[in-house]
Amino acid sequence: MKNLTFKQLRYFEALARHGHFRRAAEACGISQPALSMQIKEMEEEVGMELFERGARQVRLTGFGEEFAPRIREILRSVDELGDIARASRDRLVGRLRIGVIPTVAPYLLPSLLGNLGRLHKGLDVHVRETQTPRLIQELEEGRLDTAIVALPVSEAALTEITLFTENFVLVRPGADAGKPVPEPEAVREMRLLLLEEGHCFREQALSFCNMDMRTPPRDVLDASSLSTLVQMVDAGIGVTLIPEMAVAVETRSASVSVARFKDPEPSRTIGMVWRRTSPLASQLLQISEVVRRSIGALRDQHDGQRARDNVPGQ
Amino acid sequence: MKNLTFKQLRYFEALARHGHFRRAAEACGISQPALSMQIKEMEEEVGMELFERGARQVRLTGFGEEFAPRIREILRSVDELGDIARASRDRLVGRLRIGVIPTVAPYLLPSLLGNLGRLHKGLDVHVRETQTPRLIQELEEGRLDTAIVALPVSEAALTEITLFTENFVLVRPGADAGKPVPEPEAVREMRLLLLEEGHCFREQALSFCNMDMRTPPRDVLDASSLSTLVQMVDAGIGVTLIPEMAVAVETRSASVSVARFKDPEPSRTIGMVWRRTSPLASQLLQISEVVRRSIGALRDQHDGQRARDNVPGQ
DNA sequence: TCGTTGCGATAAGATCCTCTTATGAAAAAC
DNA sequence: GTTTTTCATAAGAGGATCTTATCGCAACGA
Numbered sequence: 001m002k003n004l005t006f007k008q009l010r011y012f013e014a015l016a017r018h019g020h021f022r023r024a025a026e027a028c029g030i031s032q033p034a035l036s037m038q039i040k041e042m043e044e045e046v047g048m049e050l051f052e053r054g055a056r057q058v059r060l061t062g063f064g065e066e067f068a069p070r071i072r073e074i075l076r077s078v079d080e081l082g083d084i085a086r087a088s089r090d091r092l093v094g095r096l097r098i099g100v101i102p103t104v105a106p107y108l109l110p111s112l113l114g115n116l117g118r119l120h121k122g123l124d125v126h127v128r129e130t131q132t133p134r135l136i137q138e139l140e141e142g143r144l145d146t147a148i149v150a151l152p153v154s155e156a157a158l159t160e161i162t163l164f165t166e167n168f169v170l171v172r173p174g175a176d177a178g179k180p181v182p183e184p185e186a187v188r189e190m191r192l193l194l195l196e197e198g199h200c201f202r203e204q205a206l207s208f209c210n211m212d213m214r215t216p217p218r219d220v221l222d223a224s225s226l227s228t229l230v231q232m233v234d235a236g237i238g239v240t241l242i243p244e245m246a247v248a249v250e251t252r253s254a255s256v257s258v259a260r261f262k263d264p265e266p267s268r269t270i271g272m273v274w275r276r277t278s279p280l281a282s283q284l285l286q287i288s289e290v291v292r293r294s295i296g297a298l299r300d301q302h303d304g305q306r307a308r309d310n311v312p313g314q
Numbered sequence: 315m316k317n318l319t320f321k322q323l324r325y326f327e328a329l330a331r332h333g334h335f336r337r338a339a340e341a342c343g344i345s346q347p348a349l350s351m352q353i354k355e356m357e358e359e360v361g362m363e364l365f366e367r368g369a370r371q372v373r374l375t376g377f378g379e380e381f382a383p384r385i386r387e388i389l390r391s392v393d394e395l396g397d398i399a400r401a402s403r404d405r406l407v408g409r410l411r412i413g414v415i416p417t418v419a420p421y422l423l424p425s426l427l428g429n430l431g432r433l434h435k436g437l438d439v440h441v442r443e444t445q446t447p448r449l450i451q452e453l454e455e456g457r458l459d460t461a462i463v464a465l466p467v468s469e470a471a472l473t474e475i476t477l478f479t480e481n482f483v484l485v486r487p488g489a490d491a492g493k494p495v496p497e498p499e500a501v502r503e504m505r506l507l508l509l510e511e512g513h514c515f516r517e518q519a520l521s522f523c524n525m526d527m528r529t530p531p532r533d534v535l536d537a538s539s540l541s542t543l544v545q546m547v548d549a550g551i552g553v554t555l556i557p558e559m560a561v562a563v564e565t566r567s568a569s570v571s572v573a574r575f576k577d578p579e580p581s582r583t584i585g586m587v588w589r590r591t592s593p594l595a596s597q598l599l600q601i602s603e604v605v606r607r608s609i610g611a612l613r614d615q616h617d618g619q620r621a622r623d624n625v626p627g628q
Numbered sequence: 629t630c631g632t633t634g635c636g637a638t639a640a641g642a643t644c645c646t647c648t649t650a651t652g653a654a655a656a657a658c
Numbered sequence: 659g660t661t662t663t664t665c666a667t668a669a670g671a672g673g674a675t676c677t678t679a680t681c682g683c684a685a686c687g688a
Contacts, residue, residue: 037667047403052591054456063402066402070391080384086361142368156684275368277369346636351675351676369685370685372635
């Protein structure tokens with residue numbers, strides 16, 4: 001049964017339908033002898049006669065009739081493969097496994113998932129939220145299709161594209177609202193609250209204050225989310241830095257003040273990365289556009305809120 | 315999608331399983347470039363990349379993963395075709411449509427169907443009981459596989475084999491039991507009860523009495539079954555002829571007498587016919603053996619009963 | 629950083645398969 | 659009895675598929 005071919009199945013089906021070699025051959029677009037040979041070969045392959053050649057008509061044998069519905073079913077399945085392929089040709093479809101770092105996920109995802117669902121119906125999005133090193137590892141193992149992280153990643157096996165750059169802002173207790181913005185070095189002397197180890201944002205914040213990773217600030221509090229940090233500031237425990245993106249969400253229900261730094265403002269660049277070999281490259285570029293659009297929407301929203309709250313703009 | 319081949323599907327499956335071209339090729343018994351080419355061709359056919367070629371590993375794309383289970387299902391179905399063929403190779407299997415004339419069916423079928431069911435489990439027997447011309451027509455149209463009729467049929471398109479020959483016996487009212495057996499011509503003068511037009515047995519009986527079909531006997535009664543004929547005789551309405559085969563069943567509950575004719579006894583030959591082109595020929599020969607065995611069992615039963623009832627033997 | 633190694637892609641030629649046209653044989657139709 | 663219809667067979671052309679040899683690329687090790 002190893003040498004059965006699709007052609008033979010199609011020819012079988014045509015012959016069963018027409019009951020006539022010449023007409024069936026015509027329907028298949030081949031000559032009558034070609035069909036005779038293929039049917040014969042198929043019968044040899046199967047080891048049973050499939051058709052009864054009468055003087056005036058060709059009929060399925062009882063055995064052939066057992067084959068016919070199964071063969072039709074197989075041909076249908078194969079045609080369906082074609083349908084699926086055709087349907088997915090230019091459309092982004094199937095599973096998309098996307099990783100996002102925790103300091104981006106809660107702000108970006110609601111908007112992004114909404115847009116993806118609207119723009120790419122039939123796309124099955126899986127989200128993984130964890131820290132950069134694990135995302136990169138899973139990406140390289142093929143367990144993720146892409147990741148949204150802070151650049152640069154600098155992995156030879158990965159392609160990275162920039163999505164946007166955002167500044168960090170200082171979050172202080174509401175009472176500090178009017179005070180001058182401290183110099184980076186001055187922040188070192190304040191009670192600076194930071195995320196726990198492993199978050200790239202922690203390193204970025206430390207780096208801005210010119211702090212070495214081996215000489216941590218006086219009193220660190222290892223929070224697991226920006227939300228916790230802001231709540232801590234609100235409780236008067238200290239100050240913290242958060243990315244602009246998080247301002248709208250995190251300061252909404254807290255009486256804290258937000259202050260921009262003087263130039264050069266601290267910032268981070270968020271980008272998308274994927275395996276250089278990924279065949280999804282072109283689709284991922286499409287996705288990156290959707291991400292930018294989602295960010296844009298967030299920014300507008302943020303700006304609107306900033307105006308209402310009288311938060312210093314840039 | 316018209317040029318997909320089974321080979322490609324098998325190669326796809328192997329590559330998906332091994333995640334490695336060389337090993338997959340080895341598993342398929344071909345060289346690595348051959349596999350590369352077929353996969354590439356398949357991808358072109360589909361219009362999508364199915365595998366992601368990484369530096370160190372080969373993985374299914376998300377799209378490929380949608381294909382994989384379907385392809386496995388198709389391969390499974392094809393293998394099943396092989397299984398079915400192998401299982402049916404030497405065994406008589408599937409549907410067997412058998413036609414039987416009404417003057418044989420009620421006596422032969424109980425035993426025959428029992429034997430067929432016992433000897434060929436999995437054989438799906440369909441029985442059609444009607445008169446010879448219709449059986450022959452349905453046979454030639456391919457709506458029956460074989461028919462059991464009185465020979466000869468003399469159709470060029472049909473093969474016929476003899477199953478057995480049986481005599482006709484005279485059935486008279488029980489009161490006539492001791493009377494001498496009449497000459498054939500004498501029967502003509504008796505009130506001879508016959509089957510309705512169309513039954514071959516009617517013609518055979520008439521022929522025995524040297525009656526032309528255009529000069530029917532004085533008082534015909536067109537019965538639709540031998541059973542009816544015997545009941546009529548039992549009621550004293552006349553006499554009839556029935557084949558030996560029917561004696562045991564039909565005279566069991568009637569007080570009629572059965573008499574053999576003097577040589578040459580009237581008789582008929584029952585045989586099996588099928589299309590000369592039927593691929594079932596060899597299986598039908600097997601079937602014919604089962605029929606003979608069934609007839610033999612009937613005869614023995616009949617002989618036993620004849621001995622008990624003191625019916626004249628031959 | 630530079631060979632080395634492993635892997636898949638590509639190239640060129642041999643082989644096998646499948647198709648076509650031409651023809652044969654058998655049965656049916658006229 | 660001749661013609662027609664139909665499927666099978668034969669022989670050769672063309673195409674598909676395989677093999678061996680080789681390339682290019684990336685990862686790995688010294």
